[in-house]
Amino acid sequence: MTNKLKITFLLGIFMMIFSSNMNAQLKPGELVDGIAAVIGDEIVLESDVNEQMNYAKQQGASETDKCEFLENLISNKLLVYEAKKDTLIENRSAAIKEQANAKYRQLLSQFPDEKTMLVAYKFRNGFEMKNAIEKIDIDQYYGQAKYQRITEKADVTPNEVTDFYNLYKMQLPEVKDEISLAQIMMYPKLTEAHKEDLIKRLKKIKQDIAGGETFESQARIYSEDEGSAANGGLYKNIYKGQMVKPFEAAALNLQENEISDPIESEFGYHIVQLIKKSGKVYDARHILLKATPTDDEIKTAKAKLDSIKGLILDGKMTFKDAAYRFSDDKKTKFNAGIIAGADGSDKIERESIPGSISYELAGLNKGDMTAAFEDEDNKRKVVKMIKQEDVIPAHQITMETDYNRIKQMALNKKRNEMIEKFVNAQLPTTFISIDGRYDNCKFKANWKKESIKK
Secondary structure (H helix, E strand, O other): OOHHHHHHHHHHHHHHHHHHHHHHHOOOOOOOOOEEEEEOOEEEEHHHHHHHHHHHHHOOOOOOOHHHHHHHHHHHHHHHHHHOOOOOOOOOHHHHHHHHHHHHHHHHOOOOOHHHHHHHHOOOOHHHHHHHHHHHHHHHHHHHHHHHHHHOOOOOOHHHHHHHHHHHOOOOOEEOOEEEEEEEEEOOOOOHHHHHHHHHHHHHHHHHHHOOOOHHHHHHHHOOOOOOHHHOOEEEEEEOOOOOHHHHHHHHOOOOOOEOOOEEEOOEEEEEEEEEEEOOEEEEEEEEEEOOOOHHHHHHHHHHHHHHHHHHHOOOOOHHHHHHHHOOOOOOHHHOOEOOOOOOOOOEEHHHOOHHHHHHHOOOOOOOEOOOEEEEEOOEEEEEEEEEEEEEOOEEOOHHHHHHHHHHHHHHHHHHHHHHHHHHHHHHHOOEEEOHHHOOOOOOOOOOOOOOOO
């Protein structure tokens, strides 16, 4: 594969570095093992390079040149370094720090105690681990923000797509078996009696707080929000627009230390306490009781979906209309229920579909629909009905069958060229130091700032 085409496909890895760092950095049993490079005041660790290589192998990459991965990581760190100096990119370090604390608490909830978690992740103490999570999230935010700023005007014409295909068609990979799916998803409705029970419980908790219990202690005991319960229900440095609307409306209509009446959101029922408010940022505590449906409520939702399926089969409405009218999934209801694949298209690799859904699809042909079945979405119980829109056997990429995929590849190549141009322009004025173990690497950019012989 030529270097130019490698660049195009490595863009996927380039973006993956920002989106998958949480998993890559916090893999149990792995230790940091030295500095590979310094860019400005940003650092690339040797373990970062090894983790990205291992991830690429897991994703099926046949070639893993360590020098190439280091260069991509250095490029990313340069973007982070430049983003922090860009006055048009919002400084969200304070909010990211609080989100990192919430992630730490979520990870902690998966272990019996803090010591067990720290041993598993090879951290000496909680402070060190929180700092690692914060660093990962800051890199992700600033790197993505700068990438988007540099490439926001990138576009390709139909002629450029054709030229890209003609140049690389012999090197483009074969597409694996794919299917196109559409869904109607519903959150089971709670009965009025169930709702009243949750509200009554929250009112009792609020009454106990008025009687002398602290909000923090009641949140630790009763709140079902894994991200804040262990911290007394506290969220700090919340930006307006960050939380769901009912939560934010309740919080911002309170006086400091005042507690709301029970409110309903998509996650369940809450009481909210405003701690402080300053401009567009506020701190608040809450206690959440999740709207977890009972077996009977799930059964009722399934029956409703099955009746909708009957209307579709009888020709009384289309699947598209039914998705728009009845689906609770905001990502798909306005797009005929179509589920997007990893690349944003309507095609999904069959082998990537979760086992629970594959089981429901077994034996279905193009155009068939499943019966209503129970599933989970964002840790919430849901019921779904899925239509198998199309079946695409494994094939070599062609303009006729994969124009949008080829267009995305061509666009990625152009974006990558814009990033390379930006990086090269910053090299002369940026401090860069690369560990001696990489002296033999032949980088595409002049990271070593070697004099160019005429």
